[in-house]
Amino acid sequence: MLLQQLVNGLTLGAVYTLIALSFSLVMGILGVLNLAIAELFMLGGFFGFAVIAAQLPLPLAILAGMVGAALVAVIVEKIGYQPLRDAPVVTPMLSTLGFSIIFQNVATNIWGSDPLQLTDEVLATRFTLGPVSISAMQITVLGATVMLVALLAFVVQRTSIGRALRAVAENRDVARLLGVSADRVTLLAFMLSGALAGAAGVLIGLHYAAITPYIGVEIGLKAIAVMVIGGTTRIWGALVAGPLIGIAEVMTVAYGGSQVRDFVVYGFMIVILLLRPQGILGGSGADQGQRV
Amino acid sequence: MISVYYAGLLADVGILLLGALSVYIILATGQLSLGNAGFMGIGAYLTSYLTVVVGVPITLALILAAAASGIVGTVVGFPALRLKGIYLAIATLGFGEMVRSFFLNFDTMGGSGGFHGMKHISVGYIWAWAAGILILVVLLERSRVWLEMRAVHDDETAAGLVGLNPTTIKVGAFSFGAAVAAISGGLFAHHHVYIEPGNFGFERSIDFVLAVILGGSTVGPGALVGSFLLVLLPEYLRFLADWRLAAFGVLLIGMLLVRRQGILDRSLFNALAFRRAS
Amino acid sequence: MNAAQSEALLSLRGIGKTFGGVRALSDVSIDVFPRQIVGVIGPNGAGKTSLFNVITGAYRASAGEVVLDGRAVTQEPSHRIARAGISRTFQNIRLFAGMTVWEHLIVAQPHRESQLRRLLPIRWADPQTLRRAQEVLEFFELEDVKNRLARSLPYGIQRKVEMARAVTARPKLLLLDEPVAGMNHEEADAIRRLLFRLRDSGLSILLIEHDMSFVMTLCDYLYVLDFGIMIAKGRSEEVRTNPVVLDAYLGRSA
Numbered sequence: 044m045l046l047q048q049l050v051n052g053l054t055l056g057a058v059y060t061l062i063a064l065s066f067s068l069v070m071g072i073l074g075v076l077n078l079a080i081a082e083l084f085m086l087g088g089f090f091g092f093a094v095i096a097a098q099l100p101l102p103l104a105i106l107a108g109m110v111g112a113a114l115v116a117v118i119v120e121k122i123g124y125q126p127l128r129d130a131p132v133v134t135p136m137l138s139t140l141g142f143s144i145i146f147q148n149v150a151t152n153i154w155g156s157d158p159l160q161l162t163d164e165v166l167a168t169r170f171t172l173g174p175v176s177i178s179a180m181q182i183t184v185l186g187a188t189v190m191l192v193a194l195l196a197f198v199v200q201r202t203s204i205g206r207a208l209r210a211v212a213e214n215r216d217v218a219r220l221l222g223v224s225a226d227r228v229t230l231l232a233f234m235l236s237g238a239l240a241g242a243a244g245v246l247i248g249l250h251y252a253a254i255t256p257y258i259g260v261e262i263g264l265k266a267i268a269v270m271v272i273g274g275t276t277r278i279w280g281a282l283v284a285g286p287l288i289g290i291a292e293v294m295t296v297a298y299g300g301s302q303v304r305d306f307v308v309y310g311f312m313i314v315i316l317l318l319r320p321q322g323i324l325g326g327s328g329a330d331q332g333q334r335v
Numbered sequence: 336m337i338s339v340y341y342a343g344l345l346a347d348v349g350i351l352l353l354g355a356l357s358v359y360i361i362l363a364t365g366q367l368s369l370g371n372a373g374f375m376g377i378g379a380y381l382t383s384y385l386t387v388v389v390g391v392p393i394t395l396a397l398i399l400a401a402a403a404s405g406i407v408g409t410v411v412g413f414p415a416l417r418l419k420g421i422y423l424a425i426a427t428l429g430f431g432e433m434v435r436s437f438f439l440n441f442d443t444m445g446g447s448g449g450f451h452g453m454k455h456i457s458v459g460y461i462w463a464w465a466a467g468i469l470i471l472v473v474l475l476e477r478s479r480v481w482l483e484m485r486a487v488h489d490d491e492t493a494a495g496l497v498g499l500n501p502t503t504i505k506v507g508a509f510s511f512g513a514a515v516a517a518i519s520g521g522l523f524a525h526h527h528v529y530i531e532p533g534n535f536g537f538e539r540s541i542d543f544v545l546a547v548i549l550g551g552s553t554v555g556p557g558a559l560v561g562s563f564l565l566v567l568l569p570e571y572l573r574f575l576a577d578w579r580l581a582a583f584g585v586l587l588i589g590m591l592l593v594r595r596q597g598i599l600d601r602s603l604f605n606a607l608a609f610r611r612a613s
Numbered sequence: 614m615n616a617a618q619s620e621a622l623l624s625l626r627g628i629g630k631t632f633g634g635v636r637a638l639s640d641v642s643i644d645v646f647p648r649q650i651v652g653v654i655g656p657n658g659a660g661k662t663s664l665f666n667v668i669t670g671a672y673r674a675s676a677g678e679v680v681l682d683g684r685a686v687t688q689e690p691s692h693r694i695a696r697a698g699i700s701r702t703f704q705n706i707r708l709f710a711g712m713t714v715w716e717h718l719i720v721a722q723p724h725r726e727s728q729l730r731r732l733l734p735i736r737w738a739d740p741q742t743l744r745r746a747q748e749v750l751e752f753f754e755l756e757d758v759k760n761r762l763a764r765s766l767p768y769g770i771q772r773k774v775e776m777a778r779a780v781t782a783r784p785k786l787l788l789l790d791e792p793v794a795g796m797n798h799e800e801a802d803a804i805r806r807l808l809f810r811l812r813d814s815g816l817s818i819l820l821i822e823h824d825m826s827f828v829m830t831l832c833d834y835l836y837v838l839d840f841g842i843m844i845a846k847g848r849s850e851e852v853r854t855n856p857v858v859l860d861a862y863l864g865r866s867a
Contacts, residue, residue, distance in 0.1 A: 123588060133367050145581045302446070
């Protein structure tokens with residue numbers, strides 16, 4: 044039973060990791076909390092579902108979610124971030140909030156507030172490994188996450204694009220002196236984070252076999268807690284914090300009741316913010332990164 | 336006198352006004368709180384408990400709930416000092432969610448099933464509180480204490496260097512804001528006579544922030560403008576119906592791009608007030 | 614402790630400040646006496662602003678003490694040090710973005726009335742507060758811009774407003790961080806005359822400045838810092854011709 048919960052927690056955690064990485068990319072590079080990411084996550088899920096409903100293969104659905112969300116992210120960047128980039132960071136954050144309100148309303152009007160369900164039993168085969176039963180769906184979610192994270196790691200660490208991203212994250216002005224176009228980089232950061240969130244949306248939709256316009260607020264916000272716990276300015280902290288929180292949540296629901304779940308997760312987040320703001324994976328206390 | 340329907344709308348404006356003021360007061364010291372619905376919830380549940388279970392008259396119940404919420408606000412305000420900007424916003428978001436989750440679990444007051452039994456209050460009573468507190472804030476804005484809050488908002492370091500203690504000022508603002516939000520909650524509870532934890536979640540906190548940012552974030556009456564806007568605009572733009580939320584999203588983005596301080600700002604307010612005096 | 618030291622208004626004894634591995638200040642000792650104008654000079658990066666930050670409590674000293682009027686204030690928070698009588702201005706002016714000139718002069722004053730009275734509109738504040746604000750306004754010739762937003766004023770006037778704000782609470786010691794940066798000869802002259810008037814009214818001044826002619830004609834005493842260490846001190850004429858000082862400046866062009 045415990046191991047079963049662990050597997051379920053890992054699956055949820057994988058989704059959290061992706062969304063947290065998404066938040067973290069924009070936060071780490073620009074210092075802005077892009078609240079629209081929660082809804083990009085939701086929209087990606089709907090895009091993916093549309094593809095599945097058209098009887099197209101699963102990888103295409105995930106791609107559709109990623110591309111769709113990335114394109115919507117461009118709109119957010121151009122209107123919500125670019126004109127406000129010199130304002131105090133809270134201002135663009137409020138702007139992205141405006142976008143998230145719009146996106147949720149649009150989704151509710153297009154697809155309705157009732158959950159959109161997967162009609163066919165997609166990937167329902169279950170495999171049993173000892174005391175644990177894991178569905179092909181969960182394997183897909185975990186596998187897809189691992190691949191996406193690896194892809195992101197490759198882009199960030201080994202490509203010139205990634206180098207530019209890291210340069211701007213380190214010091215925007217110096218990066219500009221070195222010829223890095225900060226505008227191009229921020230657009231890229233937004234698109235990458237949109238793509239990750241979109242993928243997560245498709246995956247969570249597959250996991251629950253349903254999607255609603257409200258999962259952004261339900262799950263997306265909690266990913267902020269995951270980001271904080273993992274370490275806001277160290278994006279790989281999400282890799283540890285995601286599974287950690289996913290498992291903690293599943294355990295809390297299983298043994299404590301679903302109502303305390305949010306209390307525990309956000310409580311932990313606040314404790315981290317106050318006592319160890321650099322997060323679990325952050326460096327020593329002195330090496331704190333930005334405290335906006 | 337006025338139709339029940341419009342009375343309901345007016346009540347909503349009054350309740351929202353208090354919530355918006357709670358955000359405004361805290362924002363005046365440079366702190367953005369995305370969790371004031373938590374304080375509203377505390378006020379709603381505590382007031383309801385006092386009137387329904389203990390039998391305390393509503394006005395006293397509101398005062399007691401406001402005081403209790405103020406204490407919670409102080410408790411929240413201290414750790415909040417260690418956080419700035421977005422991190423503070425995130426922490427207050429977490430606080431709001433924690434309070435909602437707490438009441439979901441708090442079966443004494445109904446848990447997820449909600450709580451009812453409150454006696455209905457009139458629009459007039461709501462506005463007695465709303466107008467009273469608005470006037471109080473408008474008067475306070477001309478005071479030295481508020482000037483010190485503005486100093487901490489503009490430049491906390493420089494404020495310290497002219498002898499102001501940012502701690503008392505920022506924590507005090509949190510406390511005051513929490514108390515005002517609690518009153519909003521208590522009035523909400525007794526107007527709708529049924530409350531559930533979902534009434535006091537992130538969306539509610541956002542409503543408060545929206546009212547302040549749109550209506551005017553640098554003067555108290557801005558919250559009044561924003562509250563009317565949020566409640567009445569959907570009524571006058573019926574064709575918006577299903578799209579009113581999106582409309583507010585657009586309005587928010589537009590306001591931040593075009594007039595960041597919101598509709599009403601200090602100079603406009605002074606101009607209007609001056610015109611009326613002469 | 615000799616008699617001269619015990620009279621000092623401000624005494625910095627062996628101040629050290631380290632950031633991570635970087636030693637910004639090392640064993641710096643400075644005395645400022647009542648009604649004295651003292652200058653701290655040195656090449657860029659010498660640690661002068663760090664020194665100010667230590668005095669005002671923005672930085673906590675890694676070593677040494679700050680003694681004001683015989684009382685050690687080294688560990689006190691900034692606002693307590695300010696109330697004890699030390700005020701400062703900043704290199705890049707830090708005014709309150711949303712406030713008028715008048716409001717700056719009110720907010721910087723000590724609390725003379727009760728907590729309750731401070732909740733009332735400002736025009737009912739303690740008459741002493743209002744009088745003092747008016748006094749400072751006139752001293753700095755800022756009557757014309759009394760109700761203007763301080764940030765919207767020309768640079769030179771903003772500097773005066775910052776100084777006015779610093780002086781309003783009648784500090785014992787005023788720290789000025791590059792008060793004439795970016796000013797032409799006439800403007801700097803006006804500031805110098807202002808500073809003499811302030812000194813004569815009972816204030817001591819400790820200032821950081823790069824403009825050598827300004828410093829030489831203004832300061833009674835100079836301390837020279839380089840790499841966080843005091844390399845020379847003395848009266849202006851002595852320091853000007855000190856070879857160690859010349860070396861520090863010339864050896865580091867631009």
